[in-house]
Amino acid sequence: MAKKKKAVQEPMFARLCLVTPAEFEAAHFAPVLDATLRSGDVASLILDLAHLDPDAALSAAERLVPIAQANGVAAIIAGDWSLVQASGADGVHVAAGQAELRRAVDTFHPDRIVGGGGLKTRHDAMLAGETDCDYLFFGRLDGDTADEIFDKALDMAAWWSVVFEIPAMVMGGRALGSVIEAVDARVEFVVLRDAVWLHPEGPSAAVAEANRLIAARQMEAAP
Template identity: 45%
Template sequence: MTTKDDRCRLVLVVPALDDMERQAQLLEAALAGGDVASVILPQGTLDDQAFQKQAERLVPIIQAAGAAALIAGDSRVASRVKADGLHISGNGEAVAEAVEKFTPKLIVGAGGAADRHQALEIGEARPDYMFFGKLDGDIKPEAHPKNLALGEWWASMIEIPCIVLGGSDLQSALAVAETGAEFVALRQAIFSAPAPGEAVAAVNALLDEKAPRFED
């Protein structure tokens, strides 16, 4: 989860698919397209057993590509599959508990803040990153204005890095980068593209060319 070239980096959110092998193929193709900081695996509608099986299949693919594998929600699965981290969507108490229990062994990131007050509350637990948006919330081409506003406010005020969910269009990554957020999360924009690897390459090219640079 380090920054590269002093600009916003890409985080992938894996979409729910019934076909695990198809999911693995799409993920491998996406990761072959270029720089990805981390990949978040949501449980979706899978039961615990199926989710663990999915994570066992996908986590090695993510790690082999040099990205951090983050399991959303289930700390037991994260430990069993030797993931790099845990993504917690909850209140400050839930995040604080996870940070205390798993840091520094695992990256512990936090999501679920609907406003500034909640974000600050969660931030008091000192997670490794703050995520603005719902993992499956990329229902429009552009990033949600509220997520962009929260990301811009957070990035200007708080040292903890933030990830802001983009939209279903690749260009939304630039709008996120312009907020000053360290990471942009994309799901549909990558995995619904005809060639996920080309989509990742295109986002990286866009960010290389146009994303603002971070100051030291």
């Protein structure tokens, strides 16, 4: 089973991760992504390329993965495993169940990151944790349809973060302030999409502000 955390452990707070926009054209998005990743701490970028045909998805991955890596950001492909090797991405995000997640771990470990999503229950999460994947993702990549984090996703991520060693990611809301909910719940990573890419002041300003909110809440919570 997934390893439980030690009884005494330093608290961990949310670091920011991003998901690519629901739709984008890679050539136009590339400079925006580069500027965004330069504007503040981002741990990882999940490339959700489901809206693109296979050739366009490969072209986008080949263009965007090096930008993420040049900024010290782990580039993780959602779904299509073939793009991981072809683009040199750092890992793969799997949301198709325990068997597929285990196969991904067997295929890519120890050289690349493997994360598990599509978790609907605590039982699902514990089964996914048994694969020794690198993170569990609570919520959906397109799950930022409300300003706040969805209660079920946050509750599961908070429970997992308290009990188990494998880090948790939780899908944030469409408002930047949702990162505070993740900090308060001691979830290791909070993921944003529209809150960044559709921010009225631009995505670079959004990343800077999200990091400011995280840091301020961490300071408030410090003993």
